[in-house]
Amino acid sequence: MSTPLDRFRELLSIPTVSYADESRMDASVFDEFHRALERLYPKTHERLERDVIARHSLLYRWPGTSSEDPLVLMAHMDVVPVVEAEWQHPPFGAEIVGEGEDAELHARGAIDDKGSLVAIFEAVETLVAEGFTPARDIYLSFGHNEETAGDGARAIVAHLEERGIHPALVLDEGGAVVEGIIPGVDVPTAMVGVAERGVMTLVMTVREQGGHASTPPAMPATARLARAIDRLRRKPFPTRLAPPVRAMLATLSPHTPEPLRTLFRRGEITGPLLAGAFTLGGPETNAMVRTTAVVTELSGAPGENVLATSAKASVNIRLLTGDTIESATAHVRRAVADEKVELEVRHASNPSPVSPWRGEPWRRIASAVVSTLGGDIVPTPYVQLGASDSRWFTAISDHVYRFTPFHLTRSERDALHSHNERIRVEVWLRGIGFYRALIEAS
Template structure:
């Protein structure tokens, strides 16, 4: 009989890759993934109601004994594309290396996000096998295109809203258990996202007359675009301490030494100084204290000896709580200061509302952390840096949280969306225990 790791590896081997260009999507992979779920988790598919939404997204309903507002556990089926030549181990073979507690499974999706998806299924299947019934309804919401459009999750939310369902608590992927992220803090921290930054893309376009590269004008389109890009780099968005970050610092303050203890407690006074330090410590902490903007795509002439008539750059912007798509666009326009560079919003969504970091919903997550991931782990509110499908649930729930129950090293976090994504098996198995503890906590 196969065990949890065998099932995990089988599902990791199915390349459910999402692409912004939907014509590139292998829909058969998602169909095979669904068929594998039915075979590997027979009790779930016997006891829970299942609906397929927006072609490939999945919504399961586990009926509870009572009539209270339901809980939603989220994950997504899709993974980002790979460049196989960059991987040490084939990305869709789910090879394991090492022994005992050092066993590692290497695969695209090992953490983002099949790690959570399969851990949730393992927890639910085992609880059904033990005869457990939840106190209230539990929904499992598994989107199929979180990495691109996110409209699978949006369709699930629309369906729940149409039925008048307002979840008491929504838990999606997000911050993990980490070490050394907060300066001065020695304890491992469970970073539970109470909000996430907004995400938008601006397209910068510079135009000029074409011609042969042997006779360039004084300011070709590429140079005008490069100047605009450099303006953005040299004048980043201002630093500040947003409310979720202020809450994080207040939570960790009792666990750090002076002078950081006072600095973290009194951010109304020390906020600018703390933000300045955070911005210099590295990309993660810098992203916690400011809206970030980076050019990700460039295009110009069709040939090496041809002047570009149009030069374009895509600017990916992640909005700190309190900033807006409109405000960020206007600031970029002022910083560039060139009316000949066109600025277009390709798409954008404002930062999510902030969920409470006190109350029964928060305590339920914290109890599950302590019970399964270690009494020494400090659960703290956190501003999620990336976007997730959970943002679509904020119109129908006031308690939307983002937490991946795995204790991850910096190297493991750096491998997300990069070559050599992997997870230690012992860490993944403790994630199953987290979801079991969360589901059986009816208080």
């Protein structure tokens, strides 16, 4: 008889890779993944209703005693591409390395995001087998193209909206149980995202007549573009403490020594000082206190001896709560200070609304954290630094949260979207208990 770990490994071995160019996606692997779910979780598929949406996304409904105020548990089945040569273990081999408490499961998607998806199925399958009926309907929403900001989750939301479904609580991937991120905090913290930053791509383009590289002009397009990139780097977005970040620091203040305790507790006054200090703490804390911008793609001439008629740079911008697509574009324009640098906005979405960090939905998440993951863990609100499918659900719910119930080290977090992604087996098994507790409290 298979174990939860056996089932997890089998699903990790299916390479459900998504690509921005959907013509590159192999639809058959998603069909294989669907079939594996049906086979591995038969009781779930007998009890719950299932819809296939936008070709490969899945939406399940677990009827409860009441259809009012349902719970939505989210995850996504797709994973980002891999460069196999960079991995110490095969990315889709789902190999277990080490023993006992040190045992790790190495695979693409182990954390992002099949770890949550399979843990949800494990919790549901067990509860269905025990004859449990939730007090309120529960929906399971699993997108197939989250990594490419595709249409799966949006189509699911449209489907629910047409049916008049307004969830009381939505939980998607997000923050984890971490240590050492916030200076001076000496307890593990459960970082529950109450909002997420917006994301946009701004393309900077410089055009010129072109010609042979042997006779370049004084300021070729590539040089003008390079100057614009450097000017933007030298003029980062201003720092500030957004309300969820102030709430995070206030929540954690009792667990810090003085004078940090007072500084964290009085964030409305000490905000400028703290925001400045956070920029020095590393990429994660810097991203908590400002909109960030980084050039990710460059293009120029088609040949090494040809002047570029068009030099382009893609700028990935992550908008902090309170900033907008328009304000970010204006900042870049001021920083570049060159009318010959064209700006074009692509793939833009503003920051999500902020969900409450008080009230019954928040308490359900916090209680599940403390009761299953550790009584010494402090649940705290924060602004999620990346984007997720949950942002689409803010159209139908005021209580959308982002939390992955795994205790992750810095090196484990660094492996997300990189090589050697892995999760400790014991940590993943505890996450099943979190979802079970949340469902039982529904």
